[in-house]
Amino acid sequence: MSGFTLSLKAPVPLRLDLRGVTPTALAVLSAAEVERLPVGCGNALVPLAEFFQVAARSDDTLLLQGDLSCCDYVGWQMDGGALIAEGSVGDYAGGGMKAGTLAVKGHAGELAACEMAGGTLEITGNVGDFAASTLPGSMDGMRGGTLVVRGNAGARFGDRMRRGTALICGDAGDFLASRLVAGTIGLAGRAGVHVGYGMRRGSIVFAGPAPEVSATFVPAVAGAPVFWQLLSRDLARHGGAFGSLASRGIVRHLGDVAAGGKGELIVVR
Template sequence: MSGFTLKARAAAPLRLDLRGITPAALAALSAAEVERLEIGHGNALVPLAEFFAVEARSDDTMVLAGDLSRCDRIGWQMDGGTLIVDGAAGDYAGAGMRAGEIVVKGDAGALAACEMAGGTLRIAGSVGDFAASTLPGSMDGMRGGTLIVGGNAGARFGDRMRRGTALIFGDAGDFLASRMVAGTIALAGRAGAHAGYGMRRGSVVFAGQAPGASPTFVPAVAGAPVFWQLLARDLAQHGGPFATLASRGIDRQLGDVAAGGKGELILVR
């Protein structure tokens, strides 16, 4: 196997679709063969070399460098290897990802980690709306793996999330964990309005400021000390405001009872 550095020559006049450009797909190819691969440009297909300079690497890592804010579907359905985005990424970053690791050193657009099923996606900056949620027209959101957002998240983060772990080190927009089915979301900053709307199961941990009280969530009567210690220790490995969770107390709100839900909002004291 061999890796490649794909350096953007200039910002594309139309959005680029990079589905299929993954470490595993390029591993057995030469640099010349990679240059001839077709990518979407608007409603046309063009050779990758039209927008990227291709250089072979001595390791197995794939690196995308330059202005990639108009490059969508980076790491689409990726099933192994390491992909590093040295800058911002467009929409659908890591969507459908099944294995491997993606590191985005800047911001990512909307729909990041949609229907992600495995692996790790690390975004140093912020993400747009509907991260860790469903692809348009689908019923299931993030299905596994780990999403780490170093900045803020837009609205509907974790919408219909079914499995996996997602952490936000900044703030989140409105409708955090809306219609959540299962999984874990941890938030270090503030949440927007209607957190947990339509939530059925799963856990949302508020390590920072607690959200406003919702009339469709009720206080938990029973404690969950063993579960909390296990969850807190799992989140603590990511450091920052999550490192001290195991030593802090919690209050639990159950719901969304309007949706017959059995989820929980965990408010850390």
């Protein structure tokens, strides 16, 4: 197995579809075969070498260089290995990811980590709307793995999320964790309106400013000290505002009772 460095030659006038350009898929190919790999450009399939300079690496990492904001589906359905994007990427980054590590050293577009099932995705910058959520027309959002957004997130983050851990180190847009089925979402910054709208189960941890809690969430009567110790220690490994959670108290709100939900909003004091 070997890795490759793919360097964008020049700005691309149309959007590129990089489905199939993953570490495990390219590891069994030669440099010449990688250059001939077809990628979507508009409504046509074009050899990868038309856009990227291909160079073999001494390790197994797949490195993408350049402004990749025109490139969609980076890390789509990754099933192993390590992929690093040294720049901003387009929509669907890490969508359907099953295993491996994907690092984006910039911003990501909409639907990042949609229906992610495993692995780790870390985004240094911001993400657009519907991160960790569902594909259009689907019923299940993020299903496993870990997503860490170091910047801000757009609206509907974690919509219909079913499993896994998703953290936002900045602010979040409206309808955070809407229709959440299960899983854990952590927020270090400010949340928009309608937090947890229609959520069924799962936990949303607010490590920063307290959110506006809807009237369809009720104060929890019973405490959860053991659960909180386990959860806070798990989140603390990501550092930042989450690093000191274990030493702080919490206030819990349960809901969304309007949807028969049993989820919880955990506000850290």
